[in-house]
Amino acid sequence: xxxKVGVVVFPGSNCDRDAFNAxxxxxxxxxEYLWHKDTSLDGAxxxxxxxxxxxxxxxxxxxxxxxxxxxxxxxxFAEQGGxxxxxxxxxxxxxxxxxxxxxxxxxxxxxxxxRQVYLRTETSATPFTSGLQVGDVLKVPIAHGDGNYYxxxxxxxxxxDNDQIVFxxxxxxxxxxxxxxxxxSIMNIAGIVNAKKNVLGMMPHPERASEKILGSASGxxxxxxxxxxxx
Amino acid sequence: xxxxxxxxTLKEKILDPQGKAIEHSLHNLGFLSLGGVRTGKxxxxxxxxxxxxxxxxxxxxxxxxxxxxQVTEDYEYQIFDDAGSTLSRFTSRHGVGSVSGHAG
Numbered sequence: 230x231x232x233k234v235g236v237v238v239f240p241g242s243n244c245d246r247d248a249f250n251a252x253x254x255x256x257x258x259x260x261e262y263l264w265h266k267d268t269s270l271d272g273a274x275x276x277x278x279x280x281x282x283x284x285x286x287x288x289x290x291x292x293x294x295x296x297x298x299x300x301x302x303x304x305x306f307a308e309q310g311g312x313x314x315x316x317x318x319x320x321x322x323x324x325x326x327x328x329x330x331x332x333x334x335x336x337x338x339x340x341x342x343x344r345q346v347y348l349r350t351e352t353s354a355t356p357f358t359s360g361l362q363v364g365d366v367l368k369v370p371i372a373h374g375d376g377n378y379y380x381x382x383x384x385x386x387x388x389x390d391n392d393q394i395v396f397x398x399x400x401x402x403x404x405x406x407x408x409x410x411x412x413x414s415i416m417n418i419a420g421i422v423n424a425k426k427n428v429l430g431m432m433p434h435p436e437r438a439s440e441k442i443l444g445s446a447s448g449x450x451x452x453x454x455x456x457x458x459x460x
Numbered sequence: 461x462x463x464x465x466x467x468x469t470l471k472e473k474i475l476d477p478q479g480k481a482i483e484h485s486l487h488n489l490g491f492l493s494l495g496g497v498r499t500g501k502x503x504x505x506x507x508x509x510x511x512x513x514x515x516x517x518x519x520x521x522x523x524x525x526x527x528x529x530q531v532t533e534d535y536e537y538q539i540f541d542d543a544g545s546t547l548s549r550f551t552s553r554h555g556v557g558s559v560s561g562h563a564g
Binding site for chain 2: 288293296324325331332334337338339379413
């Protein structure tokens with residue numbers, strides 16, 4: 230049975246269609262766009278906050294989108310255990326909303342980074358990575374200027390102790406090196422989940438690595454895992 | 461009508477790559493004695509209220525909720541009257557909630 234995937238569209242979202250394609254066309258799910266001013270999730274089984282530049286990244290990336298009317302519903306849905314996935318700008322919105330800890334700072338290079346990166350899977354004990362194994366390496370694109378993950382020491386300890394670090398930037402062999410870190414993220418962190426593990430935020434774009442013709446299909450396993458866990 | 465100027469900066473322990481880039485450029489131009497460059501945001505706000513303590517609460521709440529991300533940023537503000545005299549100033553730098561001093 231197809232599940233209903235709600236893709237939230239903010240003014241300035243630009244990966245909403247990539248999410249639609251990956252979940253709808255590639256994985257045959259029912260996808261619905263949810264306008265940021267909506268106040269209902271319309272019965273969606275999973276919520277995707279897509280990449281882009283909501284509100285032009287004014288003030289801070291995600292800071293204004295976080296107060297869009299639909300976010301009250303997204304926060305309620307997440308608190309009730311619903312699966313929420315924030316990709317790139319979606320990750321920025323999730324940290325601004327407090328659903329995920331830490332913050333995303335300007336890339337340490339000050340450059341907008343737009344290229345393929347490799348991610349090492351750090352845990353398979355989440356609904357987003359249950360189809361992967363620890364150490365699996367994904368080839369997935371990034372496209373961001375503010376992807377430098379920061380958290381204070383006590384938060385980092387909590388993330389590690391509770392197995393909340395999901396992906397780290399690595400070499401193609403899965404080695405975590407300073408050179409493979411594209412943005413200065415602390416501990417090469419590319420994606421994390423909340424303590425309950427039903428909310429994922431990641432800067433790289435698995436939905437844009439969902440078909441061979443796009444250069445890589447290895448991001449698809451993340452989306453497939455989500456769907457499997459809804460079954 | 462009172463006016464506030466809010467300044468938002470990255471916390472001291474957080475690297476400010478923009479500040480670093482500006483500092484490098486200054487050094488390249490020969491300003492070798494200049495250092496410790498940090499950038500920030502300046503936000504001007506008019507407040508349709510005259511009671512100073514109400515205005516202070518409003519601005520503090522706006523900073524905490526939206527204007528600054530308290531995971532990574534400090535904020536400070538000054539409140540002015542129509543004549544431009546400073547009525548109040550505050551910084552979150554030494555722990556949120558400490559008033560650094562009142563002037564005017």
